[in-house]
Structure formats: structure tokens, C-alpha cells
Amino acid sequence: MADTIFGNGTDQWVCPNDRQLALRAKLQTGWSVHTYQTDKQRKNQSLDDNEMESILQVIRRAEKVDTLEQQRIGRLVERLENMRKNVMGNGMSQCLLCGEHLGILGTTSVFCQDCKKKVCTKCGIETLSNLKRPTWLCKICSEQRE
Incomplete structure (x- = not known):
């Protein structure tokens, strides 16, 4: 079965056959009117120096942002x-982080939702859960979530 080519000159495009459409659906790439461009047509669409420099600047900025993000993650870890x-x-009877005694004669304790350990209110962080209810996390679990 031959591919059907539409258009003329530089505006030609091909309607993909069923096999190509099935493969592209599996790859989730779709199909484009520019699929049938020849190498000669692609070479005619080259970038000028300003466009190339703009693209390189964007790539450099993206690499810099990636590097900074990796450093930030490294510091967090x-x-x-x-x-x-x-x-x-x-x-249980002591704050997990600072070791202060908890309970009636000690410091007020809160229960960490993630690790299920008790911490004092100085070492705990109050946050909102998915249900918009206030919940407590110890500083370790809060950092872990970040």
C-alpha cells in the first residue's frame, strides 16, 4: 500500500498509513503534516546566527538552572x-530531635504524621494535610517531603 502525498512543492505532506499510526499511538508521538519533509527541504530551513545564539543562550541558562537545582538538592540531602x-x-517519652522529656511534667508533645514519633512543639512543624486539616511533622519528615 503506497503512502498518499498531499500538496505540491515545499508544502508536501504524507498521510501516514495504518501501521505508522498504530506505532505512533504506542509511542504517543502523534503525527505531523511535516513528516514527509525531505533532507533538502530541512536544509532550506536553517537558522541564522542570531537565532542560533538565542537558542544557545536558552540552553546555557537551562543548564545553569539544572546545576543550581542539583546543588540545592545535594544540600537538602x-x-x-x-x-x-x-x-x-x-x-515516645522524649522528643525525637532534642531529647526533652515529654508529658505532664515535661514539654508539650505533638505526634508526627509521617514517622509516628513524638516531638516537642519546637521541633515540630505544623502543616496542612491534603484535607486542609492542620497536622504536625517532625523537622526530619518535613525535610524529607521537600
């Missing part, structure tokens, strides 16, 4: 590991 190493309490 390092800070999280340090917090886990410096845990002082048991999370």
Missing part, C-alpha cells in the same frame, strides 16, 4: 542526613 545522625530522643 546532606542536611537531612545530618539531622538523622543527631537524633537525641526516643520519640
Whole structure:
């Protein structure tokens, strides 16, 4: 079965056959009117120096943003590991992070929704849950979510 070519000159395009459409559907790429462009047509659509420089600037900016983001994530991971190493309490009768005694004679405690440990209100962070209700997280779990 031959492909059907529509248009003339530089505006030619091909209607993909069923096999190509099925493959593109699996790859989720769709199909374009520019599928049938020849190498000669693509070469005629070259970029000038200003366009090329603009594209290179965008790529450089994107790489810089990626580098900064990777550094930020690295700092967060390092800070999280340090917090886990410096845990002082048991999370039941003592604050998990600072080790202060909790309960009637001690500091007020809150329950971390993620790790299910007790922390004092200084070491806990109040946030909103998906249901817009206030919930508490310890600083470790809050950092983990970031």
C-alpha cells in the first residue's frame, strides 16, 4: 500500500498509513503534516546566527538552572542526613530531635504524621494535610517531603 502525498512543492505532506499510526499511538508521538519533509527541504530551513545564539543562550541558562537545582538538592540531602545522625530522643517519652522529656511534667508533645514519633512543639512543624486539616511533622519528615 503506497503512502498518499498531499500538496505540491515545499508544502508536501504524507498521510501516514495504518501501521505508522498504530506505532505512533504506542509511542504517543502523534503525527505531523511535516513528516514527509525531505533532507533538502530541512536544509532550506536553517537558522541564522542570531537565532542560533538565542537558542544557545536558552540552553546555557537551562543548564545553569539544572546545576543550581542539583546543588540545592545535594544540600537538602546532606542536611537531612545530618539531622538523622543527631537524633537525641526516643520519640515516645522524649522528643525525637532534642531529647526533652515529654508529658505532664515535661514539654508539650505533638505526634508526627509521617514517622509516628513524638516531638516537642519546637521541633515540630505544623502543616496542612491534603484535607486542609492542620497536622504536625517532625523537622526530619518535613525535610524529607521537600
